[in-house]
Amino acid sequence: MMYGLCDCNNFFVSCERVFRPDLEGRPVVVLSNNDGCVVARSNEAKAIGIGMGQPYFQARGLLERHNGVVFSSNFTLYGDLSRRVMTTLRSMVEEIEVYSIDEAFFNLEGYGEPLDELGRKIRTTIRRHTGIPVSIGIAPTKTLAKIAAKLAKQYPKLGGCCYMHHEEDISKVLSRFPLKDVWGIGRRYGKAFDKMQILTAQQFVELDKQWVQGRMGITGVRTWMELRGIPSLPMDDLSASRQQITVSRSFPHEIYACGELEPIVAEFASRCGEKLRRQGSLCRTIHCFLMTNRHRPDHPQHVEETVYRFSAPTDSSLALVKEARTLLRAMYRAGYGYKKAGITLGGFEQRGSQQQALFDVPSDARHEKLMEVMDHLNRQYGHGALKTAAEGNKPFQMNREHMSRRYTTEWGELLTVKAK
DNA sequence: TCTGGGGTCCTAGGACCC
């Protein structure tokens, strides 16, 4: 097998720079929802020591001292540019798997050599079509392709693409590659292995398989196999194979009133329904969770999650919204300042193949047509164009003090060019 | 590094049932 990985460099920052070329060379960061923490950094921002995931209030001073620039996250813009990147990639290779907003794997099995030239061609084409710089890694497994892409980013002389396939080359790379930077080895395991003096990917690969299994479970074994060049994470249509779907948000302020939480949770349930229908599944369970501000230990705390099990699987937003509200009301306690809530769907079945209990009334079948219309309108006119009454008429708002324009999707926010 | 966000999957333990 041969896998490619296309990884957008500092993606959110690169998106902002496409429309603000004056930001080249300056430290730039993009913040998470509610302007909470730093989720993307330009190379200059990394160089001055701003960490990934660092709370913005901690990074702010440093950024200002270096004449840096900050953006709230503009997912409408990033989502649109991501689609353009993926479309370009899809036009150049047969099979791609969109892994996240800024990464996609592709299958290169059966492609003739030289693959590194193909990789570089992909890179320049995407740059030309979208303005987004990417790095390409090519290797016999996805985990190795991830490592290759990192090397491509690290060593400019590779021209943005690293093709890694000879066994000797791979073990040479692995013996220098820090284990904690391997995809699938997180901070926690990285630290534990550090303590055991297992520092490189090569040392990890030489461990006993049973030992890895006992210590890290099946996911650890997969990583171990992948590093040995045995594909254990096949190409997957992720969007169709999710086993659970979650929509959750933190609120800009604590919310005390149940009546204020209800439309928010209803909106989450409705968004879950959209995702569910997009992947063509029905769900059996809906979870609702609610939590207070854990950063304020001086405030009374309440964290709770409850489940409802549908008697017949459903994909109707109306049914989801209804049960979400019931769950919320049962959990809600007056006097607590809630900071975050969420909805998770689980127990999926393929639509059309559901086992119907003998006396189940397929009560939601009549919603089917309605949901189709709703999804269609929302796709065409934007989220919230048509929604359930329970969602209320003002959409859930987050803090976004440093938002850029939605240059590519809103006529009113197009790029303006000034003549000199 | 006491990771102020969001999302997915896995595992362990307890409750309950056959």
Add this chain to the structure above:
DNA sequence: TCTGGGGTCCTAGGACCC
């Protein structure tokens, strides 16, 4: 009533990812 095996569901927490 006690005991053991086996299964499912639920909750909580851990771990990873971007």
